Amino acid sequence: xxxxxxxxAKSTLLPLTIVSGNSIPLSIMNxxxxxFVHRLSYWRCFCxxxxxxWCVFGSAYAATVxxxxxxxxxxxxxNIKKVVAAFEAQNPxxxxxxxxxxxxxxxxxxxxxxxxxxxxxxxxxxxxPLVASxxxxxxxxxxxxxxxxxxxxxxxxxxxxxxxxxxxxxxxxPQNTSTQFMFVNRKLxxxxxxxxxxxxxxxxxxxxxxxxxxxxNDRWTWEQVVDAAKKLTKTENGRTDVWGFExxxxxxxxxxxxxxxxxxxxxxxxxxLTAQGYFNSPGWLKAAQWYGDLFNKWKISPKNVTPxxxxxxxxxxxxxxxxxxxxxxxxFKEAGVDFEVAPIPYFKEGKPASxxxxxxxxxxxxxxxxxxxxxxxxxxxxxDAGATVWFDGQGQSPAMIALWNKISADPKFHTFPDDAYLLxxxxxxxxxxxxxxxxxxxxxEDIFASTCEDIxxxxxxxxxxxxAAQRLDxxxxxxxx
Amino acid sequence: MTYRRSxxxxxxxxxxxxxxxxxxxxxxxxxxxxxxxYSQSIMQAGKDVFVGLNxxxxxxxxxxFWESLWVxxxxxLVINPLQVFIALLLAIMANQRFRGIGFYRLLFFIPLGxxxxxxxxxxxxxxxxxxxxxxxxxxxxxxPSLPFLISKDQALWCIVAIxxxxxxxxxxxxxxxxxxxxxxxxxEAARIDGAGGISRFFRITFPLLRRPLLFVLITDTAVNxxxxxxxxxLTRGGPSYSTNVLMYEAYKSGFVYxxxxxxxxxxxxxxxxxxxxxxxxxxxxxxxxxx
Numbered sequence: 001x002x003x004x005x006x007x008x009a010k011s012t013l014l015p016l017t018i019v020s021g022n023s024i025p026l027s028i029m030n031x032x033x034x035x036f037v038h039r040l041s042y043w044r045c046f047c048x049x050x051x052x053x054w055c056v057f058g059s060a061y062a063a064t065v066x067x068x069x070x071x072x073x074x075x076x077x078x079n080i081k082k083v084v085a086a087f088e089a090q091n092p093x094x095x096x097x098x099x100x101x102x103x104x105x106x107x108x109x110x111x112x113x114x115x116x117x118x119x120x121x122x123x124x125x126x127x128x129p130l131v132a133s134x135x136x137x138x139x140x141x142x143x144x145x146x147x148x149x150x151x152x153x154x155x156x157x158x159x160x161x162x163x164x165x166x167x168x169x170x171x172x173x174p175q176n177t178s179t180q181f182m183f184v185n186r187k188l189x190x191x192x193x194x195x196x197x198x199x200x201x202x203x204x205x206x207x208x209x210x211x212x213x214x215x216x217n218d219r220w221t222w223e224q225v226v227d228a229a230k231k232l233t234k235t236e237n238g239r240t241d242v243w244g245f246e247x248x249x250x251x252x253x254x255x256x257x258x259x260x261x262x263x264x265x266x267x268x269x270x271x272x273l274t275a276q277g278y279f280n281s282p283g284w285l286k287a288a289q290w291y292g293d294l295f296n297k298w299k300i301s302p303k304n305v306t307p308x309x310x311x312x313x314x315x316x317x318x319x320x321x322x323x324x325x326x327x328x329x330x331x332f333k334e335a336g337v338d339f340e341v342a343p344i345p346y347f348k349e350g351k352p353a354s355x356x357x358x359x360x361x362x363x364x365x366x367x368x369x370x371x372x373x374x375x376x377x378x379x380x381x382x383x384d385a386g387a388t389v390w391f392d393g394q395g396q397s398p399a400m401i402a403l404w405n406k407i408s409a410d411p412k413f414h415t416f417p418d419d420a421y422l423l424x425x426x427x428x429x430x431x432x433x434x435x436x437x438x439x440x441x442x443x444x445e446d447i448f449a450s451t452c453e454d455i456x457x458x459x460x461x462x463x464x465x466x467x468a469a470q471r472l473d474x475x476x477x478x479x480x481x
Numbered sequence: 482m483t484y485r486r487s488x489x490x491x492x493x494x495x496x497x498x499x500x501x502x503x504x505x506x507x508x509x510x511x512x513x514x515x516x517x518x519y520s521q522s523i524m525q526a527g528k529d530v531f532v533g534l535n536x537x538x539x540x541x542x543x544x545x546f547w548e549s550l551w552v553x554x555x556x557x558l559v560i561n562p563l564q565v566f567i568a569l570l571l572a573i574m575a576n577q578r579f580r581g582i583g584f585y586r587l588l589f590f591i592p593l594g595x596x597x598x599x600x601x602x603x604x605x606x607x608x609x610x611x612x613x614x615x616x617x618x619x620x621x622x623x624x625p626s627l628p629f630l631i632s633k634d635q636a637l638w639c640i641v642a643i644x645x646x647x648x649x650x651x652x653x654x655x656x657x658x659x660x661x662x663x664x665x666x667x668x669e670a671a672r673i674d675g676a677g678g679i680s681r682f683f684r685i686t687f688p689l690l691r692r693p694l695l696f697v698l699i700t701d702t703a704v705n706x707x708x709x710x711x712x713x714x715l716t717r718g719g720p721s722y723s724t725n726v727l728m729y730e731a732y733k734s735g736f737v738y739x740x741x742x743x744x745x746x747x748x749x750x751x752x753x754x755x756x757x758x759x760x761x762x763x764x765x766x767x768x769x770x771x772x
Contacts, residue, residue: 108736115741137521137739138528238626240611304610304631442738450719457631457720464721474543475738 063095064372068123069110071359072100079393086389087379094372096123107442114139114364122367123376126172128163128357129435129445132272135166136439140362142169146374147382155382160399163434164360172360173381174399176390179326179424179432180258180354182220182342188242188320192232197224199342200423202416208408211422215430219343219352222262222290225321229300232320244300246314248324249307251452253435253445254355255324259287261353261433262346267448268472272438273479275472280465286347288452288461295456303456314339325355326424329417330395341420343427356432358396397424443475510752517745529742536746546747548722549730552637553706553754556726560641560705565698567645568652573686575653576660592650601714604643605630630715633723640711640724648704652697659693660686695766699759706755727751 070080077100084096099121101109106125113121114134126134134140147170152161160174182197189196198218200206229244249255253267260267265283268275278284294301305313314322315335322328323344332339346352361381363373379386387400398404407413407421414422438444451468455461492499517536519529540546575586592600607614608629616626630636663686671681687694709728712718718725718733727747735744 111736111739115739133739238620302611303628446733446737450717450722453717453719454633454721457628457633459633459721467721471545474545478539478740 063093064369065095065097066122066367066369066373066376067097067099067120068125068376069099069101069106069113069121070123070125071103071106073103075394076100079390082393083380083386083389086385087376090379090385091375094375096376110134110139114366117366118364119366119368121364122369122373124362124364125175126360126362128160128172128174128360129437129441131164131172131360131362132166132437132439133441134362135169135171138365140171141365141367141370142171143173143363143374143377144170146371146378147173151382155401156399157401157404157428159356159428159432159434163357172362173377175359175361175381176394176396177356177399177428178358179356179397179427180255180323180344181326181329181420181423182225182344183314183322183324183328183332184340184342185314185317185320185322186338186340188232188317189228192320194228194231196340197342199340200416200419201340205415206419206422207414208422208425211419212426215343215352215423215426220345221348222259222345223348225345226294226298226300229321230298233300235299240299240302241318243302243313243319245294245321245323246301246305246310246319248310248322248328250305250310251449251456252307253448254357255307256287256291256448256452257433257435258344258353258355259291259347260284262350263287264350266436268436268438268444272436273440273476275444275469275476277469279469279472280462285462285465288455288465290347291452292455292458292461296458325396326420327394327396329420333417341417341423343423344431352431353433354427354431355435356428357434358399397421397428438476440472440476440479444472447472447475513745513748513752517742517749520742521740532742536742537750540743540746540750545722545725545730549725549727549747550750550754552722552724553726553728553751556637556641556708557702557705557758559638560644560708561698561702563641564645564648564652564701564705565694567649568697569656569690569694571649571653572656572660573682575657589650589653592647593654595647597647597710598714600643600647601711604639604646605715608639631720633719633721636716636720636724640708640715643711643715644705644708648701652701655693655697656690659690663689691766695762698766699762702758702762703755706751706758727754 071077077098080098084098088095107127107130110124114124114137124134124140126140131140147155152170155161156174157177160177161170164170164172164174182199184196184199186196186201197220198214200211200214225245231244232242233240233244234242247255257267260283263283263286265278265281265287267279267284269278295303302313310319311322311324311328311331313319314324314328315332315337317337329341344352344354361377363370363377367373380390381387382400384400384402387398387403388406391398391403398407404425407425412418435441436444447468451464454464518531518533520532520536522528522530571589575582575589595603610616610626610628610631613629615629620626628635629639667685667689668681671685676684707728708726709732712724712726712729713732716724718729728751731744731747731751734740734747
C-alpha cells in the first residue's frame, strides 16, 4: 500500500519532477535544503510556463520586420532613417530594417539576392531606368493592387509615374526625381575677371517667371562654357591648381546623356535593343569628341577623378564650373562656397536638354510581407508626411505633385539657394529627357561608362563609339531571342 | 586480405579530406558546369531554362570573349615567369648569411602584411597621373608624366607590377624554405672543386629546388589566372578592355549584367585553361626530371 505521506508528496512533486527533469528523493523532503529545491522547482515551472506563453501569444503581437535594400552613400541612409522613424511611429506593428550598400555595389547585390530568390528582401530601391530590366526578369511584384490608376495620376508628376510602369503594370513608385544645374564659383570668376552667366544668386529674390526668363534667354552654350573654362584653368609648372570645368558623375550615362540629347541624338533605337547607328551616330560622335577634348585637347577638366571625388573639387575651390545634380546645392551651401546656380548648358546648334529620373521603390516578388511593404511605400512616396520628411532631409527634387505645389507657394523657395527648385521645376517641364527604355539597361550603362572613360583617357571617340555599338548589339541580341 | 584491410583503413583515414574535396571542390565545379547549360529566359519572367551549349556558342562568337582571353593569356605569359624569377632572386638573397640580413628579410616581407585591396588603393594613389608620387619622381629626372592606369598601353603592365610587388614576397617564402633544405656541404664541396657561382646555381641549387619551384609555379599560375581585385578596384577592365581578364568578365556578366549562364560558361573556360596550363607545366618539369 505504501506510506500515505509519501503518496501525497509524490503527487505534489510529480509535475515538478517532470518540469525540472530531476527526480527528487522523497525520503529527504523534510530538510530546509529540500524546501529550497522545492521552491526552486516552482520557480522553474513558472519560468517555463511564462516563456512558453510568450512564445505562443507574444509572437502573435510581434512587429513585422521589412528588409529594404537601399543606398549607403553620403546623407542617404541618415535621411531614410528619419522617414522610417516617422513611419514606425504611425505603424508600431511594422519595423523597417535597412540593408544598405554603396551605389556601385547596390545593383550587384540586388542581382545576387534576387537571383537567389532571397525571401528576406521586401523593398528594393530601383534606379528608374532599371524598372524594365527588373520587371522583365521577375524581380518586382506589381503594385497595381495597392495604387489605383487615378491615385497614381493624381499623386506623381507624369514623367515619374510613367517611368515606374512596365507592360501596363505599376512596378515601382517614385521616391523622388532629379534635375541638373550648372554651379559657378563666383570668387574664381571674379579673380579671373570673367562675367559669370546669369543665374540664381544670394543677392536676389526671384519668382518662377524670372527663373523661367533666365532659363529661356540666358542659358549658356557648351561653347561658352569651354571659352570661360580655358580662362579659369590655372596651371603652373605643369600642375593644375584650378580646373575650369568638371562634371559631377563623370562618365556616367545619367550625367552625359544631356550632351547627345542636346544634339537630338539618342543612344539606342526605338526598340531599345539597337545600338549600331544610334550609339555611334554623328550627334553622339560630336558629343563624345567634345567630352574627350575637355580632358585631352583643352585640358580644362581633371582626369582620373571619380564621381565620388568630383563634388569635393568644387566645394574645395578647385573647380570653377561644375555641372551636377540638385542634391549638391545643400552640400555647397554647407561648405561655404560663394556660388550661383545657372541652367544646364546646351550645344549652340542644338536644344537645351537636362537629365532627370531618380530612385523608385519596388516590392520584391519573393517578399512574404507585400501588403506591409506597400503600406510603407504609400507613406514614403505618396503621403504628405513621409514625402515631406524625405524632401526636407535629402533635398532631392520631389516626384509628388502636392510637394511641388507647396514649393511654388512657399516664399522660402524664392530665395537663394532654395530657389534652385524653381529652376528644377522649369527643367523638369521643358528640357528633361528620361534615360533610354531598354531591358538591357545594365549592359548599356556599363558599356557607356567604360566607353566614356576610354574617351576621357584619350581613345579616339569614333573608334570607342564604334567598338561599343558593336559590343552592345551582341548583348542586345540575347534579348531579341 | 591484409592488403584489402589496410586499403580500407587508408580510405577511412583519407575520408575526411576526400569529403572536403568533394564538397568544396568537385561539387562547385559540377554545379558550375550544370549552371553554364542554363540561361535566364526573358519570355518566362527571368526563369532559368536549359539551353544546352548555347552559352558556349554565344561566347565563342563574342569578340569581347576573345579579347578577354587574349588579355588573360598575355598577362599570365608575363606575370608567372616574372613572379617566380623575382621570388627566386629574393629567396637566394634572403638565404645569404651576413650582418644585417634580418633587415633585408624584413623589407622583403613587408608586402606580405598588406592585403591586395589595400595594396591596390595605395598603388592607385601613387600612380595617379595628376598628383601621384610616381610621376613626381619621374618628373624630377626630367621625364614627362606618364598616364599609367589610364593608358591602354600601360594599365596591364601596371597591374603586373602591383601583383608582382605583392606576390613575389609570398612565393619567396616557399623557395626560401626549399633553399634551406639544400645541404651546405654540397656548396662547400663544389667550391673546393672550383665551381663558380653560376655553375653552383645550375648544378646544385636549381636541380634540388625543382620541387618547390614546381609547386610555386603551378600555384602562382592558378592564382594569377584568377587575378581579379586590382582590375576591380583600379581599372574596371579598362581602358579599352586592356585589363578585362576572363575572371573580371565573368564577374561582370554574373553580377553586373545578371547573366549567370554566361558567367558560369566563362568560369568553365577559365578552369579548362588553368588545367591545360598546369598540365603542360607538370609535363615539362617531369620530362626535365626524367632526363
